[in-house]
Amino acid sequence: xxxxxxxxxxxxxxxxxxxxxxxxxxxxxxxxxxxxxxxxxxxxxxxxxxxxxxxxxxxxxxxxxxxxxxxxxxxxxxxxxxxxxxxxxxxxxxxxxxxxxxxxxxxxxxxxx
Amino acid sequence: xxxxxxxxxxxxxxxxxxxxxxxxxxxxxxxxxxxxxxxxxxxxxxxxxxxxxxxxxxxxxxxxxxxxxxxxxxxxxxxxxxxxxxxxxxxxxxxxxxxxxxxxxxxxxxxxxxxx
Numbered sequence: 001x002x003x004x005x006x007x008x009x010x011x012x013x014x015x016x017x018x019x020x021x022x023x024x025x026x027x028x029x030x031x032x033x034x035x036x037x038x039x040x041x042x043x044x045x046x047x048x049x050x051x052x053x054x055x056x057x058x059x060x061x062x063x064x065x066x067x068x069x070x071x072x073x074x075x076x077x078x079x080x081x082x083x084x085x086x087x088x089x090x091x092x093x094x095x096x097x098x099x100x101x102x103x104x105x106x107x108x109x110x111x112x113x
Numbered sequence: 114x115x116x117x118x119x120x121x122x123x124x125x126x127x128x129x130x131x132x133x134x135x136x137x138x139x140x141x142x143x144x145x146x147x148x149x150x151x152x153x154x155x156x157x158x159x160x161x162x163x164x165x166x167x168x169x170x171x172x173x174x175x176x177x178x179x180x181x182x183x184x185x186x187x188x189x190x191x192x193x194x195x196x197x198x199x200x201x202x203x204x205x206x207x208x209x210x211x212x213x214x215x216x217x218x219x220x221x222x223x224x225x226x227x228x229x
Binding site (some may be wrong): 001010034036041042043044045046075089091098099101102105106 | 144146148155156158159161169170171204206208216217218219220221222223225
C-alpha cells in the first residue's frame with residue numbers, strides 16, 4: 001500500500017527566505033506526482049505536476065523535483081512571501097491504477113513579516 | 114479560467130438521512146473524482162468515474178455511497194444513510210484528455226458535510 005509522508009509537518013520562516021518542503025513515498029512505481037496548496041477551509045489548488053519520466057518542473061518561484069528511485073520529491077519555494085502561507089500537499093498516482101491520488105500528510109507553512 | 118464548482122458549500126444533516134452533494138466539473142473533462150478530508154486528517158480518495166461508470170473505488174466507498182452523472186454537466190455523490198463518521202469535507206475533482214491519468218486533477222472548493 002502506498003504511503004506518502006511529508007516533512008516537516010509545520011514550518012515558519014521569515015519573508016524572503018528560500019525553503020524546501022519534502023515528500024516521500026514508499027512505492028516508487030508512480031505514474032506522476034502532484035503538488036497542491038490548501039488554504040484553511042478551502043479547496044486544493046494544483047501547483048505543479050511531474051510525470052514519472054521527468055526530474056523537475058518549474059512555475060514562477062516554485063520548483064519541484066522528483067527522484068523516483070529513492071521515493072522522494074521536493075518543493076522549493078524561492079523568496080517566500082506572506083501570501084505563500086498555506087498547507088502544501090503532495091500526492092502520487094501509482095502506475096497500474098486508474099487515477100486515484102494518494103495524498104501526503106501536508107506541511108503547514110507560515111511566512112512571517 | 115474554468116473551475117470545478119461544488120454545491121452546497123456546507124450541508125448539515127441528521128444521522129440516517131440521505132444527502133446528495135453536487136459538482137459541476139470543468140466542461141471538457143472526461144474523468145471525475147470524489148475525495149474526502151476528515152478534519153485534521155489526510156485527503157482520501159473515494160471514487161473515480163469515466164465513461165459513465167466507476168473506474169476505481171476505495172474501501173471507504175461502500176454500499177452507502179453512489180455516484181451519478183445525471184446529465185452532461187453535473188456529477189453527484191449520494192450518501193444513502195449518513196453516519197456521524199461521514200462528517201468531512203468532500204472534494205470533487207476532474208481531469209481532462211483522452212488519457213486522463215496524465216493530466217492534472219482540478220479540485221472544487223469542497224462541501225463541508227456535518228452529520229448531527
